[in-house]
Amino acid sequence: MSDRPLAGEAAARDAADPLRALRAAFTVDDAVAYLDGNSLGALPHGVAERLAHVVGHEWGRLGIRSWTESGWWAAPERVGERIAPLVGAGPGQVVVGDSTSVNLFKAVVAAVRLHDGDRARDEILVDATTFPTDAYIARSAARLTGCTVRAVPAGEIPGAAGPRTAAALVNHVDYRTGRLHDLPATTAALHAAGAYAVWDVSHSAGVLPIGLDTHGVDLAAGCTYKYLNGGPGAPAFLYVRRDLQERFDSPLPGWNSHAHPFAMAADHTPAPGATRGRCGTPDILSLLALDAALDVWDGVRPAAVRAKSLALTDFFLACIEAYVPAGRAVPVTPAAHRERGGQVSLACPADDAAAVMDELLRRGVVGDHRPPDLLRFGFSPLYTRFAEAERAAWTLAAVLRRRAT
Numbered sequence: 001m002s003d004r005p006l007a008g009e010a011a012a013r014d015a016a017d018p019l020r021a022l023r024a025a026f027t028v029d030d031a032v033a034y035l036d037g038n039s040l041g042a043l044p045h046g047v048a049e050r051l052a053h054v055v056g057h058e059w060g061r062l063g064i065r066s067w068t069e070s071g072w073w074a075a076p077e078r079v080g081e082r083i084a085p086l087v088g089a090g091p092g093q094v095v096v097g098d099s100t101s102v103n104l105f106k107a108v109v110a111a112v113r114l115h116d117g118d119r120a121r122d123e124i125l126v127d128a129t130t131f132p133t134d135a136y137i138a139r140s141a142a143r144l145t146g147c148t149v150r151a152v153p154a155g156e157i158p159g160a161a162g163p164r165t166a167a168a169l170v171n172h173v174d175y176r177t178g179r180l181h182d183l184p185a186t187t188a189a190l191h192a193a194g195a196y197a198v199w200d201v202s203h204s205a206g207v208l209p210i211g212l213d214t215h216g217v218d219l220a221a222g223c224t225y226k227y228l229n230g231g232p233g234a235p236a237f238l239y240v241r242r243d244l245q246e247r248f249d250s251p252l253p254g255w256n257s258h259a260h261p262f263a264m265a266a267d268h269t270p271a272p273g274a275t276r277g278r279c280g281t282p283d284i285l286s287l288l289a290l291d292a293a294l295d296v297w298d299g300v301r302p303a304a305v306r307a308k309s310l311a312l313t314d315f316f317l318a319c320i321e322a323y324v325p326a327g328r329a330v331p332v333t334p335a336a337h338r339e340r341g342g343q344v345s346l347a348c349p350a351d352d353a354a355a356v357m358d359e360l361l362r363r364g365v366v367g368d369h370r371p372p373d374l375l376r377f378g379f380s381p382l383y384t385r386f387a388e389a390e391r392a393a394w395t396l397a398a399v400l401r402r403r404a405t
């Protein structure tokens with residue numbers, strides 16, 4: 001133990017962790033340091049039992065009757081209400097369904113349409129280091145609405161927004177570096193310029209308080225398979241601020257967004273509320289897996305999750321500093337808490353980064369590699385232990401030392 005000076009501190013921190021009991025709600029392998037919950041969250045135990053009931057009873061026995069008797073039809077709104085407090089939204093503004101990409105498309109097009117055909121608003125801003133899907137979607141949304149897309153570093157969006165800006169699509173946390181962008185200030189600056197703020201909160205939902213209502217965000221979308229542990233391909237959520245809902249004009253107005261879907265009317269009359277953000281038939285099995293996964297949040301305060309997230313990432317950075325040979329894996333995640341999301345990314349020589357991550361995986365440390373040079377480690381406060389942070393740093397140091405010889 002003498003050559004692992006921070007192992008004792010990790011054990012002490014785990015013992016004192018107010019959220020430590022939550023780990024028992026997840027299927028996690030103690031032999032593995034699972035630090036990829038920012039890509040795919042761990043499996044909560046309750047999901048398998050719930051899905052067995054949904055498949056065996058609701059689908060198997062009730063069949064079509066489950067759309068009403070088992071509450072399937074209203075599940076997108078009901079599950080949305082469960083996510084709402086985790087992202088700082090009051091009731092009636094969050095609906096679940098489709099992928100994040102699809103919801104971003106709805107949101108960006110709808111944001112431009114909120115300008116009511118004002119041709120002077122012909123520009124969509126995106127953060128320059130955005131996740132690829134956001135950039136692709138923004139460009140397609142721009143083509144559809146007669147706009148152009150301008151990529152700007154996230155910190156410069158407040159200054160870049162002007163009379164031509166229709167909307168900005170901004171990532172709350174940069175998926176590569178883990179940098180937390182300034183949502184309140186950016187949203188306020190966009191509003192001052194007369195533009196709408198659309199946030200991709202995929203990497204902040206479930207790991208830090210977002211405050212969508214408090215900060216006046218217009219529209220937002222995010223993944224549920226990361227820190228919300230909804231499972232692979234779990235449906236995403238869409239937030240439509242209450243006072244914009246009546247004017248929210250979805251580019252994908254499927255029949256599930258109709259005010260009276262079973263009237264089977266020839267014309268589309270949008271449903272009131274966030275329901276107009278729905279499109280077609282929801283993926284019930286995935287949606288109800290997510291519903292079950294959200295049970296682990298009962299009684300959990302987002303502020304407590306953020307406090308543990310910061311403690312975990314601080315501790316991991318300290319372990320890296322203590323164990324890893326200087327200059328071999330350099331943190332690119334900001335040290336300042338106000339600029340840090342829930343992950344730590346380390347830059348490694350680009351020709352070695354993929355091989356380093358492969359070796360970490362072989363040694364039971366699960367992070368991921370984002371080309372060219374980043375090793376990403378995600379910390380999920382509901383189940384990640386300080387011991388895993390210490391073990392990951394120790395193993396990384398051993399891998400790097402070995403590769404240097």
Ligand SMILES: Cc1ncc(COP(=O)(O)O)c(C=O)c1O
Binds near residue numbers: 101131133175200236
């Ligand atoms: C920031 C961000 N947005 C969107 C996505 C993609 O969402 P989806 O594949 O669910 O459309 C991801 C992850 O894949 C992401 O990290």
Ligand SMILES: Nc1c(O)cccc1C(=O)C[C@H](N)C(=O)O
Binds near residue numbers: 040175233
């Ligand atoms: N959605 C993913 C998938 O289907 C396969 C592998 C990874 C993902 C991810 O979510 C990647 C993730 N958004 C990222 O931050 O890189």
